[in-house]
Amino acid sequence: MQIGIVCFPVIGGSGVVATELARALACKGHVVHLISSDPPLRYTPCLPYLYFHQVAPPDYPLFQYKPYESALAGRLFRLAEEGMELVHVHYAIPHAVSAYLAQKALEECGIYLPVITTLHGTDTKLVKEYIDLHAISKMALQSSTVVTAVSLALARETEIEFSLSAPPVVIPNFVDTHTFSPKRRDESLRVAYASPEEFLLVHASNFRPIKQTPQIIYLFAELLETGLPVRLLMIGDGAERPICERLAQSLGVENKVCFTGGVAELSSLLAIGDVFVLTSAYESFGLAALEAMACGVPVVAPAVGGLPEVIRPEGGRLFSPGDLRSAREAILKVIQSLPAYKQGARQVALTYDTHKIVPLYESLYAEAKAKVSTNK
DSSP: OEEEEEOOOSSSHHHHHHHHHHHHHHHTTOEEEEEESSOOTTOOTTOTTEEEEEOOOOOOTTOSSOOHHHHHHHHHHHHHHTTOOEEEEESIIIIIHHHHHHHHHHHTTTOOOOEEEEEOSHHHHHHHHOGGGHHHHHHHHHHSSEEEESSHHHHHHHHHHHTOSSOOEEOOOOBOTTTSSGGGOOHHHHTTTOOTTSEEEEEEEOOOGGGOHHHHHHHHHHHHHTTOOEEEEEEEOSTTHHHHHHHHHHTTOGGGEEEEEOOSOOHHHHHTOSEEEOOOSOOSSOHHHHHHHHTTOOEEEESOTTHHHHSOGGGEEEEOTTOHHHHHHHHHHHHHTHHHHHHHHHHHHHTTBHHHHHHHHHHHHHHHHHHHHHHO
């Protein structure tokens, strides 16, 4: 099958999942066209059957903003003319809208392109905040052949928000449990961040405001006040990283916090951690948490969005959103039974292995193609 996959190239769960899906499908013999404005972080250029298409709209003086949505629609149109059988867009804004434009233009040529739209959470919440995006997003979703969501919580929110005729199909995010594995734990790497007698807390994100990363610095400072020998590893980059760095300095904990910036190879850093920490205001799924669990690192996170579906009692603990005292107690309880939690985290992650989830998308693609053929 010839499949188009559209995603954002920047650090974040949607781009990671889309790129990993493209790679997994190509490894199974499908011809995959990965389409984005720049090469995604985890794109593997040397893989057979996987082709990257960079959408570069014209830089014309008249345009205050480059017409990326129109250029993307045009690229999807051309690829469909050349044999692409369906397109799978990750994120409704603007990808589902561009796919809708291409879909309608192709119908004028007698070509019927199935469109799969996968929602990752922030797109649905964004539409709630910006009313001008609502009508066009609703139209794009209702025109999609199939809409999927990465968690049951997100599927319920989307069905209500957009009045869909059918609830989104829930297909969770997945993880390569060979790449993300306890076997990646390198003690020689770990000593660069923490001594053997210290516990190492780890966080990884794109440092957007919704991640509420400054709360992690406050939480870490409170843990140090308890006398716990602990260090903090903050992986990633984004708007709130400088805020976190300044906060660590103002609280006097900067010597025990390491900010790595963006990294392409995440598994080895996750694997050296003892507890993975999130303080997000919302997570539709929590891919970074799943990758940590695959490395045998239990997770402490707020009970928001899809996180309760992913973080089961054997693999970590949830706390009330915004309650740092509850978060601190959760971390201490995990540390008290760390070996059991580590084993439990790995077992939970194995249920989300790539080889178990990707076939769900393959079946969905076949159903979408059959659905479009029936409706011609």
